[in-house]
Amino acid sequence: MLKYNICTMYFSPTGTTCTIVRRIADRLEKNAGEPVTIREYDFTLPSGRREAPSFNARDLLIIGVPVYAGRVPNVLLSYLNIIIGSGALVVPVVLYGNRDYDDALLELKDILESNGFTAVAAAAFVGEHSFSKILGADRPDANDIMLADTFADQVYHKLTMQNEFESVRVKGNRPYRKYYTPRDENGAPVTDFRLITPETSDDCIDCKTCAEICPMGSIDYDDVSRLTGICIKCCACIKRCPTQAKHFADHRFIRHKNELEEGFAYRRREPEWFV
Numbered sequence: 001m002l003k004y005n006i007c008t009m010y011f012s013p014t015g016t017t018c019t020i021v022r023r024i025a026d027r028l029e030k031n032a033g034e035p036v037t038i039r040e041y042d043f044t045l046p047s048g049r050r051e052a053p054s055f056n057a058r059d060l061l062i063i064g065v066p067v068y069a070g071r072v073p074n075v076l077l078s079y080l081n082i083i084i085g086s087g088a089l090v091v092p093v094v095l096y097g098n099r100d101y102d103d104a105l106l107e108l109k110d111i112l113e114s115n116g117f118t119a120v121a122a123a124a125f126v127g128e129h130s131f132s133k134i135l136g137a138d139r140p141d142a143n144d145i146m147l148a149d150t151f152a153d154q155v156y157h158k159l160t161m162q163n164e165f166e167s168v169r170v171k172g173n174r175p176y177r178k179y180y181t182p183r184d185e186n187g188a189p190v191t192d193f194r195l196i197t198p199e200t201s202d203d204c205i206d207c208k209t210c211a212e213i214c215p216m217g218s219i220d221y222d223d224v225s226r227l228t229g230i231c232i233k234c235c236a237c238i239k240r241c242p243t244q245a246k247h248f249a250d251h252r253f254i255r256h257k258n259e260l261e262e263g264f265a266y267r268r269r270e271p272e273w274f275v
């Protein structure tokens, strides 16, 4: 028997974070032995971030974000900072693209604990890199899913064996490492990387999918080749475009992607967790 209501929250432009967060929650529910309603908050789209939820001491929240530049995506900070913990337990989870999660898990845990949560466990899983089809290709895969179940089983065991919880220790350092910056061919930081945006080829069939799924709400519905706001390079529009019309053509983006693939695609990183 689990004494807590299971809740999930995730920001997941290309779906990998959602897969792992849901799997952990579903496995906890299975362990509990009776069907429970899992309260789910998907804050990927702007509409999901209009209001921040509140939790209390009867809740267990599994919350996941992708790692961007070794950190919690900075566009999410103002939203994450207003989620109310009020004594709830939390399991912070980060998904990263087989390079490294650096200080992102620690940062997410710190944000949540400063909102009144206690982190009972935490995990970093690997997802296919947003920029690539070969870096962390098709992950989370069957092995990752099995490990997500193992992690959830350990969390369940801890929750049923203990009544009082201390903040779990996770990997990472304070002050957090600076945001990982792409470099040009001379090793100099590409300072205007954030200004690079996707392009739209003639293969576009105007299905509007990209406009509907952009987490920044930045793709103009009437002219999908036009951006009306910022681009965080989450690659949702690119990976979900049915005709591959959306793409990054900027040479600095392609160089960075190639460098990541050359450096990190050929060794497999495994999930890590802290219970």
Ligand SMILES: Cc1cc2nc3c(=O)[nH]c(=O)nc-3n(C[C@H](O)[C@H](O)[C@H](O)COP(=O)(O)O)c2cc1C
Pocket (backbone or CB within 6 Å): 011, 012, 013, 014, 015, 016, 017, 018, 065, 066, 067, 068, 069, 070, 071, 095, 096, 097, 098, 099, 100, 101, 126, 127, 128, 129, 130, 131, 180, 232, 233, 234, 235
């Ligand atoms: C802007 C940006 C920065 C990223 N930085 C990192 C990183 O520092 N390390 C890493 O291993 N993966 C990095 N990734 C890859 C994502 O963390 C990874 O693909 C994750 O699984 C995406 O989650 P989602 O499928 O829920 O969108 C980055 C992705 C984006 C879009």
Ligand code: SF4
Pocket (backbone or CB within 6 Å): 200, 203, 204, 205, 206, 207, 208, 209, 210, 211, 224, 237, 240, 241, 242, 243, 244, 245, 246
């Ligand atoms: S998802 Fe692709 S095909 Fe559909 S509107 Fe966007 S660019 Fe065009």
Ligand code: SF4
Pocket (backbone or CB within 6 Å): 013, 198, 213, 214, 215, 216, 217, 218, 219, 230, 231, 232, 233, 234, 235, 236, 237, 238
């Ligand atoms: S326009 Fe940028 S922020 Fe919007 S879905 Fe595409 S890559 Fe993501």
